[in-house]
Amino acid sequence: MRIQTEPAPRLAATRLSRRARGVAKISAICGLAWRSLWLLSMMLVVESCVVADPPEYRTPVQTRPVLNVYSAVPTATHALVVYASSKTPTSFTVQVRSEDAGEDMRALFFLDYQLAGHSKLISKPIPASTYDNTGRNIQYDWPPPAKTDFGCHFLSLIVAHRSSFLADNEDKLDPRFADDDAAIVTWTVNINPQPDLALENCPTTALPTVP
Numbered sequence: 001m002r003i004q005t006e007p008a009p010r011l012a013a014t015r016l017s018r019r020a021r022g023v024a025k026i027s028a029i030c031g032l033a034w035r036s037l038w039l040l041s042m043m044l045v046v047e048s049c050v051v052a053d054p055p056e057y058r059t060p061v062q063t064r065p066v067l068n069v070y071s072a073v074p075t076a077t078h079a080l081v082v083y084a085s086s087k088t089p090t091s092f093t094v095q096v097r098s099e100d101a102g103e104d105m106r107a108l109f110f111l112d113y114q115l116a117g118h119s120k121l122i123s124k125p126i127p128a129s130t131y132d133n134t135g136r137n138i139q140y141d142w143p144p145p146a147k148t149d150f151g152c153h154f155l156s157l158i159v160a161h162r163s164s165f166l167a168d169n170e171d172k173l174d175p176r177f178a179d180d181d182a183a184i185v186t187w188t189v190n191i192n193p194q195p196d197l198a199l200e201n202c203p204t205t206a207l208p209t210v211p
Helices: 015-048 175-181
Strands: 066-073 080-082 090-097 105-111 119-126 137-142 151-161 169-173 183-191
Touching: 066 183, 090 105, 090 151, 090 183, 105 137, 119 137, 119 169, 137 151, 151 175, 169 175
Parallel strands: 080 183
Antiparallel strands: 066 090, 090 137, 105 119, 105 151, 151 183
């Protein structure tokens, strides 16, 4: 005798089981979304960490010296009265700025520069620096003048790079470079002036003779 058994009837899914499967699907989708966002964020971080190429280095270009005449001491806008009997030297100070590209400069003080009987007072070296250096000052203490210097004179300061002077005469500018490199400031000095402080005897260049 055969006994035939029938399979147990499949239980219908309850609302709770269906909700659980829905939650599982949502969790799987959320997990995938979070993993995608994590990968995207990692890509952005990697891209942001890429090191840019270093800026190209350029050799600094040498510039013409600039003398700050506005802040010069004493001022160059008025005649300076000087007495030979004074025991205190007259101090001159001027700020200079320049991009030197490693080349030193020279500062020369002249009395009556490029005029008959002119004389060099002093030559001072100026170490090379950059234009951003605002602390470079040229200073000179001019001793009391001799009696032979009474009257009106011009005291000039000339600054240029060393290569702008003649190789065989370091007190004279090379005409090929002077116009593009040299800077100059001039003070008018009246030594032991007359009571009216007149400047009528200031030296001048000789005028050509008319034939």
